[in-house]
Amino acid sequence: MSLGRLIERLAQLVPVLLGVSAIVFLMMALTPGDPVEIMLGDQHVTEEQERALRHDMGLDLPPHERFVKFLANAAQGNFGQSFFHRQPVMDVIASRLPATIELSLVALVLALATAIPLGVLAAVKKDSWLDRAATVTSLFGVSLPGFWFGILLLMLFAVHLQVLPVAGRAGYESEVAPITHLLLIDTLLRGRLDAFLDALSHIILPAVTLGLPMAAILTRVTRTSMLEVLDQDYVTFARAKGLRRRAVLAKHALKNALIPTVTVAAIETGSLLGGNMVVETVFGWPGLGRLVVESIFVRNYPLVQAAVLIYAITYVMLNFLADVLYTVLNPRVRL
């Protein structure tokens, strides 16, 4: 993979982001609802006071002028002020992004760590009870609504068994000075095992809720693609050579079977960001997903714009990462 290719990929981002900005802007502009009205709430206000606030929020301009202004400012890295936080949107987003990244990563690791072994086992022991159990479980995993499953976990582990906390990212005592802003890593870097365990206890339920549907899908993909690969001539050949079963599975079969898994994982990680919105609300997780949902409801245009751009960048970069991973898994693939 050359540097040129990377630059090309990054350049491709520009039209994507422009398109995304335009679509989001248009959608927000077409959705009924007025942030000024929402902010003023149930109060008696004079028209003059309302006009002043509208001007203050830059909403007295017609939509096309607002869009041009937004693009011009965004090109300089200025995404405007959050209407309701009255601070630069990037500051608001930056305070919430690490929690979402951490939750997504843990959910991803959980999903991969269960899906790949389970998928492989199900394929190798095709039609056994284990295969059937894995298939049925993954069907449940795909079908369970995250919202319902999350609350179910809460009632069981937090209310009845009382072994895990209900909400939040860490208890009061688990404060460590940030390094990476990922709590699980920071607590270890600072040598605070107690804080690490506390953070872990907070992240388990949301991560399981978020990771379950992904694990379910990945199990099915891995199983299918493993079954396909196991039928290939080179696997038969490897077996014929007298290689140990384990070596055949790991070196010859799994490595090739993982390519579809990586593709789906990349796409699914993108949708983890979407799933975050529900899970973060249920578990009071201080992440970006919840912030975006709240912002949509109150028509906080600048924040929604900027957040969607971040989602778009993440999505594109994840797919790029998947492409890079292909070359590692199969050297014949060239970018």
Next chain:
Amino acid sequence: MKRRITAIAMAAVLGGTAFGVGAAELRVGFTADALTLDPANHRKRETETIIRNMYDGLVTRNASMEVVSELAESWRAVDATTYEFELREGVTFHDGTPLTAEDVRFTFERLTREGAMGGQTSPRKSLLGPLTGVEVVGTRTVRLKLDSPWPILPAMLPFQEIVSERFVKAVGDAALADQVNGTGPFKLVEWRKGDSVIMERFDGYYGGAADIAPVGKACVDRVIFKIIPENASRVAALLSGDVHIINELPAHSIKQVESNPGTRVMAVNGTRSSYIALNNQRKPFDDVRVRKALAHALDRQLIVDKILSGKATLIDGILSPDAFGKNRDLPAHAHDPAKAKALLAEAGYPDGVEATLDVDGAGKDIAEAIAAVASKGGFRIKVVVGEGSTLTKRYRTKGEPIDGDMWLTSWGNGSLDPVGIFEPTHKTAARGNASGYSNAEVDRLLDAANIDTDRAARARMYAEAEAIVNRDLPYVYLWVAQDLYGVSTKVSGWQPSADSRINLHDACVK
């Protein structure tokens, strides 16, 4: 019994904390995070609730919602446009500097002057009406000057908190978003955005409002507002003992909280009037007989009992029973399906009326109950669930044609003065008028009462206006629901408050 992995680990690994073992910590499971900690830079009730535990105001409200002195020792109206406040002695900010009249002047100038907050104008400016000037008369005396008479100034002042001029100038306006130097009972320890706001007791506290016992320092060492937006999760947090108080307890969780040994339900009359907005501009609700027919068709008490667990007070006009100027002699439109049908026939609808009832997601159950009950009175109502902001746009049209038949909605009135609810919802083309209602006499009465400084005369005018709208019935007035809280039995000394604030100064925890 708590069997937290973390607790065990903590005991094993860690010696103690800054507070040591046994610090009284009160945790509140709260619906929304603060948007900012700057008292002048938001328009959100939840934000104010959090801020109010760290910042005090000139005045506040007691449990019966009367305005009482807080940082002010006394106040008086010098004339219709001048109010004088005498500050209490010995009040200090969290950094130890004393509160002076200059701080009060600075605070109100920051709130009312264009661009006074580092170029931004305070969004709370409109909460101060015609307030334009602040004059320091002595070291402890300030005068608030109004452009025109505005009798509700004292009722609106509890919404404002006093900041330190020296501090704001030292750190800059923007820094006030996450730094706190107030005069309130708690100091800010840390704001973990989206997660929690952590405060500790301010030992230099002057004691709080003299009229609200007990006076003195806060009871608990530490307070944590833990943000849990989802209802079911907030209830779970209370039941598991993670938090001690939760706000916005859903009515359907009352039994669960009451049957749990360590928790109870506390209720207080809210300030939000619920009603059905009827489109008075077009058929069928342009006819007062049809509007009255709907009122008679409904069995409001039945709906309150079944869906709100009885936790609401019926209203026959827009004002809450606790509001200033409430007309206590309004006739009720009693449940009478036969009368409803007769009224419909009289209005030319012998076969009944078909209409669509719009509602947002949260009101769906009530809307469906309304539709079911009204069917016996000749109304065939279809319930359509929409999104709040969209419905607002369709119904609160400021005089433009309304797009829809009926909308189940509400209007909050934290000041409990009619200016905050009667005028916006009933005056011709006002911003909260969702029925297209227009009555010159009501407009005249509301305008006059808005500026009359004679309290008795104001009250009479509002009572008269409420009698008129009770006859015209532009809305079917429903009820003022109680605000429900789930509270641990470990908490004592805390009472819910009608203005939905959670003031933790007096709360203790075992």
